[in-house]
Structures are given as C-alpha cells and as structure tokens.
Amino acid sequence: MITSKLKQTALAAMLALAATAAHAAAPMAKTQAPGFQRMMLGAFEVTTLSDGTVDLPVDQLLSLKPQQTVKLLDKAHLAVPLETSVNAYLINTGSKLVLVDTGAGALFGPTVGRLLASLKAAGYEAGQVDEVLITHFHGDHVGGLLDGAKAAFPNATIRADKRESDFWLSQANMDKAPPEMNNFFKGAMMATKPYVDNGQFKPFDGDTEIVPGIRATSAYGHTPGHTTYLVESAGKQLLLVGDLIHVGAIQFNEPGVTIKFDSDPKTAAAARATAFQRAAKAGMLIGATHLSFPGIGYLYSDGKSYRYAPVNYTRARD
Helix, strand or coil: CHHHHHHHHHHHHHHHHHHHHHHHCCCCCCCCCCCEEEEEECCEEEEEEEEEEEEECHHHHECCCHHHHHHHHHHCCCCCCEEEEEEEEEEECCCCEEEECCCCCCCCCCCECCHHHHHHHCCCCHHHCCEEECCCCCHHHHHHHEECCEECCCCCEEECEHHHHHHHCCHHHHHHCCHHHHHHHHHHHHHHHHHHHCCCECCECCCEEEECCEEEEECCCCCCCCEEEEEEECCEEEEEEECCCCCHHHHCCCCCCCECCCCCHHHHHHHHHHHHHHHHHHCCEEEECCCCCCCEEEEEEECCEEEEEECCCCCCCC
16 A cells, blocks of 8 residues: 555656656747837838848947947947847838838848848738838848849839949949958849849939938938938938947947948948937937847937937837
C-alpha cells in the first residue's frame, strides 16, 4: 500500500515536471508583426510604414569623435551599432493615396525590405498608390520602388526634385564619382528604371505643390536635391524631413552634428536648422525616416537644442 502511494506521488511529480518543462520550452517567436501606425492629420489619414531596421556604426559616421558618440548614446541607453528605423509615410487625402519614400527593398539586406508587407497589413495594396514622393535617391529610400525586377507601384507617378534625379541618374556623374559611390548611383538607376521607361517618373523643380495639401520644400545638402514634404489639412501640419536627422539621441541636442552620408555637411546642417526652427515655431509635427518607428513627434526649442516629444498613440477612429 505504501509502495503504491509512493509510486503515485512520484508519477504525479514527474508529470508536473514534464508539464513545466514543456511550458518552459515554448520557442521564442523573435519576429515583429508587419509595422504600421495610423493617425489623423486634420481630414488626412497618415500611416507610418516600417520597412524594418538597419544596424549603423554611428560612432564611425557622425562628425563627433567615436568615444563622444558612444558616451552620448550610453546616456540614452543605446549602443553601437545603433539599430535604426527605416520609415515611410502613406497619406490618404481622400482623393489621392500618396507614399513618401519606399524603404530599402532588396538593397540593404535581410533586416529591411518589409514595406510592401507593412502596406498590406495596413489595409492597402501597392496598386492603389497614386503618387510616390522621394526625399532623395539613397538606396534606403528608393530601393522599395522595385518588387523583384518589376515596378512595385505599377499605377503610381514617381516624383523627386530635378536636381536629385539629374545627379543620381547621370552616367557621366557616376563615372566622375569616387568608386565607393558607384553603388549609390547604380541603386538609384535600377530602382527608377521601370518608371522612367514607362513615362511614370516626373521630376519637379524646387518648391512645388504636388497634390492639394502636400507641398515639396527644398532642403538640399544631404544630397544635391534632398527634399522635405509638408502635409497640411484643416490647420494641422506634418513636415516629413527625410534624412535631415539620423540619430535623434544626439542630433536633437546637437543639431550641428553631421553624418558621412551628407554630400555637403555644412549645407545639410543649415537645412536641418531651418526645418527644425520652422517646425518648433509653428507647432507642427515632424516625421523622419530614421527616428525610432513610427518617427513622428513635436519639436520644442531649448536654446540651441531641441526636445522631441513623440506623438501620442491613438486608437482607430471612425
């Protein structure tokens, strides 16, 4: 009798241990859902789309000494390489569906190239996009124009500043550029080719209203034709600043810090100062490609620095 009870107790203990072990052995998912976040800007619907993230050795890229960059990041509980968001912005004006930048596509490796999945998760199809506005022709902004070898947005008109396209789509400029720049040119040419061939690429010249409520504003320096886009509806404004900022933890406090990707660092810093001053003074939102997803918030002037307040999360609304 005692032996039987001992056996039952031991069996129960073994079963409990097995159940605990099975529960503990559940595998970690280690993936995120396709990334999108939606908000209203007046009567416009703005959806931030995540293309993924890239790890950047910002201690080697910023104009600060490497140890200074590491120290400033450490204060913000960040480290190098810095996991950096790649965001794009979809604006539904009610009459037009407009996408600002397209992510990296296949140009930057396996951790990005997720824009089309994010777009679909957000309830849209690529064929519904009417306009694609490009801030500049670096690969993490134009790579997503392609889906494999074909146009990802078959019904869209692609727009960028003429200074930008004249520079990056020129074989003569590529031939004159340093060899390390070749992939920038090749990526831009490859990504835009289907649209150029089909007459869907239509550059503009400087400050231009693209569609009602969305206006291009010159912000040259990061690249020859780098452009920001001001979105405005019912008195609400959102300035999409592209690559005017890369490392929020540093460049909000020290806006004069530049990055090696800037083609003209002095002009890029001046463009950032102009855009930040404008946004802070007007109380408008900014959206940036490389601020942590969803990358939208308000700026507050603090002497020569800025404080950044991410936009409040809101539920879906009818």
